[in-house]
Amino acid sequence: MTAADAPPLAAVEQLVKRFPLTRGVMLRRRLGEVPAVDGVTLHVHEGESLGIVGETGSGKSTLARILLNLLEPTSGIVRWRGEDVTHARSAQLAALRRKRQLVFQDPMGSLNPRKTVGAAIADPFAIHGLLPERAERARRVGELLEQVGLEAALANRYPHELSGGMRQRVGIARAIALGPELLVADEPVSALDVSIQAQILTLLRELRRELGLTLVLIAHDLAVVRHMCDRVAVMRHGQLVEVAPVEELYRAPRADYTRELLAAVPRIPGAAPAPPQSSSSSST
Amino acid sequence: MAAYVLRRVLWGLVLLVLVSLLTFVVFYVLPTADPAQLRAGRNASPALLHEIRRTLGLDRPLPAQYWTFLSQLLFHANLGFSYYSQASVGSLLLDRLPATISLTVGAVVIWIAVAVPLGVISAVRRGTWVDKLTTGGALLGISAPVYWLGLVALYLFSSDIGKFPLLPGAGSYVPLTQDPWKWFTSLILPWLVLASTFCAVYARLLRGNMIEVLSEDYVRTARAKGLSERRVVWRHALRAAVTPLVTLAGLDVGLLLGGAVLTETVFGIPGIGALNYDAILHADYPVIQGTVLLAAIFVIVANLLVDIAYAYLDPRVRER
Amino acid sequence: MSATASPALHVADLRVAFETPDGLLQAVDGVSFEVAAGRTLGIVGESGSGKTVAAMTAIGLTRGARVRTSGHVLLDGEDLLAASPARLRALRGDALAMVFQDPLSALHPLMRVGDQIAEAVRAHRPGVSKAAARARAVELLEQVALPDAGRRAGAYPHELSGGMRQRVTIAMALANEPRVLIADEPTTALDVTVQKQILALLARLRDELGMAMVLITHDLGVVAEAADEVAVMYAGRIVEQAPAAELFAAPQHPYTWGLLRSMPRLEAPVGAELVPIPGRPPSLIHPPSGCRFHPRCPYARERHREVDPALEPLAGAPSHRVACLLSEAERRAIWEQLAAGASPEDARAAVESAGPVPSAGAAEPPA
Numbered sequence: 001m002t003a004a005d006a007p008p009l010a011a012v013e014q015l016v017k018r019f020p021l022t023r024g025v026m027l028r029r030r031l032g033e034v035p036a037v038d039g040v041t042l043h044v045h046e047g048e049s050l051g052i053v054g055e056t057g058s059g060k061s062t063l064a065r066i067l068l069n070l071l072e073p074t075s076g077i078v079r080w081r082g083e084d085v086t087h088a089r090s091a092q093l094a095a096l097r098r099k100r101q102l103v104f105q106d107p108m109g110s111l112n113p114r115k116t117v118g119a120a121i122a123d124p125f126a127i128h129g130l131l132p133e134r135a136e137r138a139r140r141v142g143e144l145l146e147q148v149g150l151e152a153a154l155a156n157r158y159p160h161e162l163s164g165g166m167r168q169r170v171g172i173a174r175a176i177a178l179g180p181e182l183l184v185a186d187e188p189v190s191a192l193d194v195s196i197q198a199q200i201l202t203l204l205r206e207l208r209r210e211l212g213l214t215l216v217l218i219a220h221d222l223a224v225v226r227h228m229c230d231r232v233a234v235m236r237h238g239q240l241v242e243v244a245p246v247e248e249l250y251r252a253p254r255a256d257y258t259r260e261l262l263a264a265v266p267r268i269p270g271a272a273p274a275p276p277q278s279s280s281s282s283s284t
Numbered sequence: 285m286a287a288y289v290l291r292r293v294l295w296g297l298v299l300l301v302l303v304s305l306l307t308f309v310v311f312y313v314l315p316t317a318d319p320a321q322l323r324a325g326r327n328a329s330p331a332l333l334h335e336i337r338r339t340l341g342l343d344r345p346l347p348a349q350y351w352t353f354l355s356q357l358l359f360h361a362n363l364g365f366s367y368y369s370q371a372s373v374g375s376l377l378l379d380r381l382p383a384t385i386s387l388t389v390g391a392v393v394i395w396i397a398v399a400v401p402l403g404v405i406s407a408v409r410r411g412t413w414v415d416k417l418t419t420g421g422a423l424l425g426i427s428a429p430v431y432w433l434g435l436v437a438l439y440l441f442s443s444d445i446g447k448f449p450l451l452p453g454a455g456s457y458v459p460l461t462q463d464p465w466k467w468f469t470s471l472i473l474p475w476l477v478l479a480s481t482f483c484a485v486y487a488r489l490l491r492g493n494m495i496e497v498l499s500e501d502y503v504r505t506a507r508a509k510g511l512s513e514r515r516v517v518w519r520h521a522l523r524a525a526v527t528p529l530v531t532l533a534g535l536d537v538g539l540l541l542g543g544a545v546l547t548e549t550v551f552g553i554p555g556i557g558a559l560n561y562d563a564i565l566h567a568d569y570p571v572i573q574g575t576v577l578l579a580a581i582f583v584i585v586a587n588l589l590v591d592i593a594y595a596y597l598d599p600r601v602r603e604r
Numbered sequence: 605m606s607a608t609a610s611p612a613l614h615v616a617d618l619r620v621a622f623e624t625p626d627g628l629l630q631a632v633d634g635v636s637f638e639v640a641a642g643r644t645l646g647i648v649g650e651s652g653s654g655k656t657v658a659a660m661t662a663i664g665l666t667r668g669a670r671v672r673t674s675g676h677v678l679l680d681g682e683d684l685l686a687a688s689p690a691r692l693r694a695l696r697g698d699a700l701a702m703v704f705q706d707p708l709s710a711l712h713p714l715m716r717v718g719d720q721i722a723e724a725v726r727a728h729r730p731g732v733s734k735a736a737a738r739a740r741a742v743e744l745l746e747q748v749a750l751p752d753a754g755r756r757a758g759a760y761p762h763e764l765s766g767g768m769r770q771r772v773t774i775a776m777a778l779a780n781e782p783r784v785l786i787a788d789e790p791t792t793a794l795d796v797t798v799q800k801q802i803l804a805l806l807a808r809l810r811d812e813l814g815m816a817m818v819l820i821t822h823d824l825g826v827v828a829e830a831a832d833e834v835a836v837m838y839a840g841r842i843v844e845q846a847p848a849a850e851l852f853a854a855p856q857h858p859y860t861w862g863l864l865r866s867m868p869r870l871e872a873p874v875g876a877e878l879v880p881i882p883g884r885p886p887s888l889i890h891p892p893s894g895c896r897f898h899p900r901c902p903y904a905r906e907r908h909r910e911v912d913p914a915l916e917p918l919a920g921a922p923s924h925r926v927a928c929l930l931s932e933a934e935r936r937a938i939w940e941q942l943a944a945g946a947s948p949e950d951a952r953a954a955v956e957s958a959g960p961v962p963s964a965g966a967a968e969p970p971a
Contacts, residue, residue, distance in 0.1 A: 055795035056766065163884055193650040194822055198866035198880035220795065227868035227878065247874050264800040265870055266825030270852035270943075501709035507665060508704075509724045509776065510697030523714055599760045600713060 007082030008043035015076035038238035051229030107167030118155025165196035364570035384555035395479035403490025425484030434550035455552030493525035538586020542579025612816035618675035646831025701777035707769035718757025767798035902948035
């Protein structure tokens, strides 16, 4: 957690992003605009894990992309360590890219099927002109693969030869290759089987601890967000409905919408396991 | 909608002007035959040549010539007169148009009527002999040059020189109004020859689309509803797979209406294509310009119609 | 588990194998279950478990040259696997209906939704006029609570939201009042609030029409809310089967435990560790020897590599069946440990150190 006077690691202020809505193939008349993000102000503190939760059309993915300068906002400011980077270009942007990385939802779609896994992970080095020595790069790629729980020998495989979970690990390895400070994960486990989801979530938690990453997790699954995050922001129709520390949000939500969301999550009856450290057996 | 069409029409006009300019430049700037020379024949005296040039207006500066042409066209709807035959270009075009239209329409009907069932069946019975036969036939159709195919067809079936004289040979075309039966029989071979290439391409294209569509979820749903396989294939799958073909057909028709040069020449059909070919041989610039512009108009209109049609065929395109 | 009346759908020893270039892929390997009218069976499994193949085989959509099927699928006593294609077609969309996962791709993009529903009606009632079928389509859309049904019937699928589209597919499936409805991941592609509505809708319709429902999903939460009985599938087999309440109160199979422990739960304390199931789902062409789950099971013993357990009822609860070589008592003990928060290793150690447990079932000597 950061000291009260230091600026947040990343922030958006009064962020607005509108997409034009057109109709008709010929006329393309402007019906108006869709506000994907409608005046959002949100801070990401260094070292924390922030969850952004929302349903389809809430704008959470758009927000994440603007935060990483992958999209330009219609209006509003994007900050990095207090500095205005909304319209960052070339050199400044490249430097920022090294510090902020994204893990995508679809592991198959985000890996170039023609490149080996090793090449995909080594890409960031090549792009930023780091580790020019091939041997050095290969060694680092091997290290990264092991760090995400894969064998170094997998570097020579192609994405289609791996399972979904393994591909997602590769995506994570690529994202942490440059040693970023901020990792944004956009629905990192939605496309995976339940038993693999747990593996990936556990991996993300471990990496966060090991590397001191700040994590922004975007998800529609409330339970996942609760498990992974310190603070949670709830979005709806492009607006921020509620932001609160995780315990508070789930135990005593203030907004009606948050309550609605929580009520809709199907509950599993029976004992929910207590954390392993507790000595007494407690069933909720 | 009206604004859209208007915009497209205006752009079309701009395009036509550019096309005419390009034709003009190509004809006059690039080394071509000298129309005056061709008109005058051999052993023409320089005085005669000079006289012909003056008559045809060829001795004036190029921009002036172009301007004369353009102003005549825009203000008087006059395409000029053929260097070769002195006939008005407009009348020549109108004369030849019906033949080209006959050829085009007939060929289109044939190739669509054949390509659609072939494409569907070879997709549904993928890997069987039907499929292999179609694919092989398609390869043949695509690779065989039209003029070769035409000559072979004449060699085999034409009543004057053919091995199995069944159908009228080259040059036997008569307008529909004159003798419907002769018109029809004289066009059978040209129709089949012209259709063969397109049919092959369309059948292959449809086969590919159908194979993809048949594996889509909504086809599975149609089966799950208990619909007959026939309905699933012909109403659900085909409907989705055929859209690209319709647009392609529109464009091809536009192209063919500008004249199928090879087919018309081989079979001696007096259409726009043949007119164009002759005009080139005679360095008959006004006629060349006329046929090129006509072809361009057809293509532009076809494009516009195809775009509009696509929106009706695929409602997803209507909104973003 | 079986109703006193004969069940609407009875699957007996279903096996489905696909011939692939790499070998014979046994997608479903001896699956049996029953669903009575008015009840919902939830089939839970991940990819490769065989749940979807089983469902698709039941409605006859997996028939093909390279597919080998055996067993019985009885719909009101009639064996669907032995039925002719024409008979199956008559039943599909009529007595036996299916709802699929992604409503956007499941609906024909170029046909209006009302027409698609009307088509389903006329396919099985040829005497019905087009107008009447369209009217029925609107009626069905109202039944599935689609707002502004009359106007929406003329819409194309892409013009509707995800929840509305799924209502359309449900309306289409119900067009001819099916006896059995199979829903394959019907809410996976939907938002959680919409999911709640759709599950409630399905339950209401099931009761109104007296259907037997099979709900296939990977989400244990969905099953907990919507199913009366649950079958957990792994590697083409059912590994545990029980009434829903019992399954969650006292799960008996290590895979079920693994699923429960690896899912983040709203009820668990914040920061509780997830315990992932190690490894990956097995190959169905060369499945593991003995118990198929043993490579990933923290409690496996030597013998489990050789012996393939059958699905057997528990001594005290005949409606609860498990395919596991551990003894009932041991399993109960392990689950107690797990529920208290122990890791699988600790649970195993604790149980084994307690020595051989006297039990009604066959006792498993400590390894």
